[in-house]
Amino acid sequence: xxxxxxxxxxxxxxxxxxxxxxxxxxxxxxxxxxxxxxxxxxxxxxxxxxxxxxxxxxxxxxxxxxxxxxxxxxxxxxxxxxxxxxxxxxxxxxxxxxxxxxxxxxxxxxxxxxxxxxxxxxxxxxxxxxxxxxxxxxxxxxxxxxxxxxxxxxxxxxxxxxxxxxxxxxx
Amino acid sequence: xxxxxxxxxxxxxxxxxxxxxxxxxxxxxxxxxxxxxxxxxxxxxxxxxxxxxxxxxxxxxxxxxxxxxxxxxxxxxxxxxxxxxxxxxxxxxxxxxxxxxxxxxxxxxxxxxxxxxxxxxxxxxxxxxxxxxxxxxxxxxxxxxxxxxxxxxxxxxxxxxxxxxxxxxxx
Numbered sequence: 544x545x546x547x548x549x550x551x552x553x554x555x556x557x558x559x560x561x562x563x564x565x566x567x568x569x570x571x572x573x574x575x576x577x578x579x580x581x582x583x584x585x586x587x588x589x590x591x592x593x594x595x596x597x598x599x600x601x602x603x604x605x606x607x608x609x610x611x612x613x614x615x616x617x618x619x620x621x622x623x624x625x626x627x628x629x630x631x632x633x634x635x636x637x638x639x640x641x642x643x644x645x646x647x648x649x650x651x652x653x654x655x656x657x658x659x660x661x662x663x664x665x666x667x668x669x670x671x672x673x674x675x676x677x678x679x680x681x682x683x684x685x686x687x688x689x690x691x692x693x694x695x696x697x698x699x700x701x702x703x704x705x706x707x708x709x710x711x712x713x714x
Numbered sequence: 715x716x717x718x719x720x721x722x723x724x725x726x727x728x729x730x731x732x733x734x735x736x737x738x739x740x741x742x743x744x745x746x747x748x749x750x751x752x753x754x755x756x757x758x759x760x761x762x763x764x765x766x767x768x769x770x771x772x773x774x775x776x777x778x779x780x781x782x783x784x785x786x787x788x789x790x791x792x793x794x795x796x797x798x799x800x801x802x803x804x805x806x807x808x809x810x811x812x813x814x815x816x817x818x819x820x821x822x823x824x825x826x827x828x829x830x831x832x833x834x835x836x837x838x839x840x841x842x843x844x845x846x847x848x849x850x851x852x853x854x855x856x857x858x859x860x861x862x863x864x865x866x867x868x869x870x871x872x873x874x875x876x877x878x879x880x881x882x883x884x885x
Contacts, residue, residue, distance in 0.1 A: 588762075588885075589785075595766040595775045597808060600820035604766045606777060606884075614760075635884055637768060642872040642880070649771035653884035701813040709813070713777075713806055713824035714759075 577688035581663050581678030584610070587631045593617060594713035597637070604653050605634045607710040623674065623706040628664040630708065657681070662698075662708070673699065673707045748859035752834050752849030755781070758802045764788060765884035768808070775824050776805045778881040794845065794877040799835040801879065828852070833869075833879070844870065844878045 575582045590608040597604060609617065610629040638654030640647040659680045666674040677694035679686045698707040705711075746753045761779035768775060780788065781800040809825030811818040830851045837845040848865035850857045869878040876882075 590762075591760050592763045592777055592779060594824050595777050596811070596824075597768050597775060597822040598820060599822065604768060606763055606766050608763060633884070640767070640880065643875065645872070647872055647880075649769060650880075651768040651770065652882070653765050653767075656885055701816070701818055704814065709811065709818075709821075711823070713804070714827055 574683070574685065576676075576678035576680075576685040576691055578691045579663075579669065579672075579676035579678060581661055581676045581685075583659065583678070583680055583683065584629055584631075584661065584663075587629070587661075588633075590614075590631060592713075593630070594710050596710070598634070601634075601657075602637045603634045603657060604637045604651070605632055607632050617712040623666075624664050624708065626664050626666055626674075628662075630662045630710070632658075632660040632662075634658050634660070658686075673703070675707055745854070745856065747847075747849035747851075747856040747862055749862045750834070750840065750843075750847035750849060752832055752847045752856075754830065754849070754851055754854065755800055755802070755832065755834075758800070758832075759804075761785075761802060763884075764801070765881050767881070769805070772805075772828075773808045774805045774828060775808045775822070776803055778803050788883040794837075795835050795879065797835050797837055797845075799833075801833045801881070803829075803831040803833075805829050805831070829857075844874070846878055 572580070572582070587608060587610070590610055591614050593607040593609045593613070595604065595606045608631045610627075610631075612625055612627045613630055616624045616628055634657045635653035636655050636657060637651045640650035640652045661678045661680075663669075663676040663678070664674055665676060669676045672695040675695070675698070677691060679690055679694070685691075695707075698709070702709045743751070743753070758779060758781070761781055762785050764778040764780045764784070766775065766777045779802045781798075781802075783796055783798045784801055787795045787799055805828045806824035807826050807828060808822045811821035811823045832849045832851075834840070834847040834849070835845055836847060840847045843866040846866070846869070848862060850861055850865070856862075866878075869880070873880045
């Protein structure tokens, strides 16, 4: 039993020691998010749709897309999400729909892109953040470390019971 | 020249004569929309995402999905959309995001499904409505003829300049 405990402690220590290395590695690439080293996955814009949302305070429309592993997990309804799952959150400023020179009443559509964000499941690499790595990008470039420090704490505070994922599948 | 004109008139007359037959055929199937005979295309929920929208008056979140022909046409940016294009509009009542027993401030997500709607491009079959057939469904069943009579007039009034399609691709 002591040997098992030692091994567990060893793994945790190993993770803590390795994590800063991964961080450093992630930060060396201009296109990778700080802390997590997440990059924009190719072809994500063609992924299937999980659900839209509306962020009132930010006046944003958002859509979550999922890679095939994510959609398979949603279909099965089983938690936690498997390693390899990636969720993409696309966000745009909400603007009125204009056709010709007329505003179509009460209809709002995507305006300028604000952020594109990703959650990548890798239970070993991201063991200290619930198995998830995060990446937030503006115009293809990752935002700073301070912004990335807010990702996990918010997901942990509100969505821990769903493996840290806010978004449910919209039928 | 007279012969050409006669041919054109002939085609128009033929279309007008054939159209009611198609209508009758469409109405005989319980799962097909009145007027147009549009049915729910298999697998549409896995199609790629064109754009979300927010209908303020109806408190609805909506997402347009497109079949491969639709996405190809969006990518090329060429109008009109080719025959075979299908666009799907999924709509849900917008509800606050609740995690545990807490409302997450300012975040709204899909609640109950309201309608699922389709635009099907077939320039011959639907020649009198800009080449588009329409289908509006609630719980898998098409709504009545009166509701379907409103589809084309609204698209024609507001979106004729974009081949009767409101929704632009959201990058």
